[in-house]
């Protein structure tokens with residue numbers, strides 16, 4: 001089974017390549033320097049060259065700030081190019097998998113978001129990702145979209161990826177409060193995405209780990225797990241700060257965005273492990 005992973009240099013892309021190889025698939029991972037997914041005719045050329053059975057699109061402009069600064073670029077990468085790849089894959093009968101985000105929601109719900117809840121994006125990133133989902137499904141109704149949230153993993157630029165390291169260094173850790181969401185170890189995200197694709201799923205599914213948390217809850221859990229393993233933790237205090245007071249977090253994010261995984265578990269025929277299990281795997285991976 002030949003799988004092509006585009007955006008393979010990013011956090012989720014790297015874990016997808018690793019997991020697909022572990023499963024014995026024939027994997028080609030193209031990083032941004034090797035392939036700009038927005039280049040005209042890139043999809044047609046690359047598909048003709050590699051002839052994969054599946055394409056997984058892990059490329060995205062994920063910085064909320066960069067999306068606001070350059071909306072045309074965000075629209076191209078997060079909405080227009082995925083639709084073009086979806087269309088070309090559809091024509092060539094190649095399975096197309098695209099990744100989505102909880103940031104398409106407005107956070108006003110009081111229970112976990114279902115796959116078909118209406119989007120209400122608060123940011124340019126959320127808006128373009130929502131538009132991307134719509135365009136992908138229109139261009140290729142057989143496509144599979146897997147929505148992720150608060151992903152963490154080795155070498156990731158996300159705050160949750162960096163948090164365990166920060167806890168070993170800083171005595172007082174300040175983090176944004178007032179937000180609740182789902183989260184996922186990138187290794188588990190890769191397993192869910194590949195399992196869904198292997199089951200022949202199409203449409204929208206949520207690919208996060210069970211349970212919900214806050215950044216503080218995640219940090220406290222990490223401290224507890226690291227201490228239980230005898231690791232050195234510098235952090236004595238975890239302080240929640242209102243998100244609007246945090247430098248670098250000026251763009252609105254949903255206050256409440258857990259994603260419901262009932263449909264995903266049904267089609268996979270297995271329970272997705274809780275986020276704490278993913279955190280434990282991550283800590284083992286980075287030696288903390």
Ligand SMILES: NC(=O)c1ccc[n+]([C@@H]2O[C@H](COP(=O)([O-])OP(=O)(O)OC[C@H]3O[C@@H](n4cnc5c(N)ncnc54)[C@H](OP(=O)(O)O)[C@@H]3O)[C@@H](O)[C@H]2O)c1
Nearest residue numbers: 007009010011012032036037059060099101148149150151
């Ligand atoms: N990380 C999260 O917490 C999170 C949460 C929810 C959903 N998601 C979704 O999960 C997917 C993967 O995200 P991630 O966390 O792996 O993000 P990431 O680490 O930022 O990776 C995205 C990758 O896409 C590449 N890229 C950007 N523009 C490109 C272009 N024009 N052509 C080809 N590659 C390009 C980036 O390369 P450069 O670095 O060189 O630009 C980067 O390697 C995205 O669809 C994202 O919306 C992520």
